[in-house]
Amino acid sequence: MQRIQISNATPAPLLITGSIAYDDIITPRGNGEKLIGGSASYASLAASYFTDVRLVGVVGNDFLNKDRERFRIHEIDTKGLHTDESGPTLFWKGKYHENYNRRDTMTIELGVFANFRPELPAGYEQTPFVLLANIAPGLHLHVLGQMQSPRFVVADSMDLWIEIARPELEQVIKRVNLFVVNDSEAEHLTGESNVIVAGQKLREIGAKIVLIKKGEHGALLFHEDGLFALPAYPVTQLHDPTGAGDSFAGALIGTLAALQRTDFEAIKLGMLYATAAASLTVEAFSCDRLESAGITEIEARVKTLRTITALPQLD
């Protein structure tokens, strides 16, 4: 497993907790069945290009060796990946409509995820970088409660928790260093349709740093040192958007762990790698494209992003 070399720093370990799932996916460009998915799968595979990843999650008695093998090839530490033999892995079936502008959940079967209480293996509680990938905010708090003063914690959320677990979500927002959310979720959380104002409001309710993902329209960072706006990578082969946001979050904190830095400029750089990782994920089902890309393609996409967003230079 070759790592992206961003600086001369020794990459710090990164703990990622979230869901591991099997997905059935229907898209205008084809369907896929029993695809490995879940927020922690995408995030861990993306982050594995940058640093040592410690995966904390649960799978069931149907989890295939070939999918375990994906984590092994990416040298992801799976000591915290619990296999619960009492039932199947979390299952999600979703459908993307024409132009991918809407997706519906058709089936969700929690399986062993229903009883998931993430417990950290010995030593994990000292991991300096932590990604709370999308799962119930109550589980995020349970993991945070076990950590011993982590250096930098990122939490990624989704719409569902705004409806059914808002108090816990607000606790998470206040306790982490960087809160990642997409534009419609930011609107839902703040009641504000202007994304700039929504980002400011999230900081007012206690988020130290806010990152709003806008899909094909890029991402916005709200930081005490300023605002940063980054366009998306120019994807022309959209196939399956599932996991784009999770890959984004994984590569983002992966960059910070690799740099051993958490300042504004480091987060900005993380957004470039995050955008590159997300752009790969959407070009194929599941984590396939993200896994096959390798560091050369990720670095090439970061270079392209730098080129297409470079400010005018007049001589």
Add this chain to the structure above:
Amino acid sequence: MQRIQISNATPAPLLITGSIAYDDIITPRGNGEKLIGGSASYASLAASYFTDVRLVGVVGNDFLNKDRERFRIHEIDTKGLHTDESGPTLFWKGKYHENYNRRDTMTIELGVFANFRPELPAGYEQTPFVLLANIAPGLHLHVLGQMQSPRFVVADSMDLWIEIARPELEQVIKRVNLFVVNDSEAEHLTGESNVIVAGQKLREIGAKIVLIKKGEHGALLFHEDGLFALPAYPVTQLHDPTGAGDSFAGALIGTLAALQRTDFEAIKLGMLYATAAASLTVEAFSCDRLESAGITEIEARVKTLRTITALPQLD
């Protein structure tokens, strides 16, 4: 009238044709009546910050001296602004819905615009820079037919013409140097919902350079030298989006005329000024904010845009 000093070049004259209208506007934040509007009004006022503007259009017997005065204060040459005493100025009434994500035309009364055939005053046919602001593409072709080898022509279009004047629109697209369109129009024209692919397709059907405006999500430039993606200015006080695209087009070509340059880097710089001009327009009704801003505020917004889009610098 103070001009923005971008380089040491002497600004070249710029001819702008389009509509001059009175607008009644209903927005979630208030209503306005008999506001000066129309594509050429916004574009001329925006461009006037950069160079000498020659306005070609028509107004009716109801056109007010106070609105003529706006052009005079901005030193816009109105020799080509015909007053047709036979009827009223073009009138448009539109309504923006909640969150400004949809607008409906409630009334349109063509008035003297119905008989408008733009005829250029003597000398205008040699103007080096030309903006065909949004009006029927047949009128664009009529103006182009009178020009003597202009150096650089920009055309801005809107959805209506795709439906009712597609053959003329395609002629315009092929004959101008830079074709400006918004994202939904680009999709409508090409049948392609991916904006990157839509931009590429517009170049395939004959547009030399394509610029796709995405409103609050910024703009994309498709040029033989590469792609350029620019986020929008972070507007927090959206009041009336009318004329944003026209202001964008006016400031864009105004920058090129001021620089006497038409290369990729010059167009990129034009997009920064265009974005700044559009961001001012949307903060008030009509051209009010655009007119009152002055060069200091436009330059400050360009500086802000440069700051929030600056790529990460790691030491």
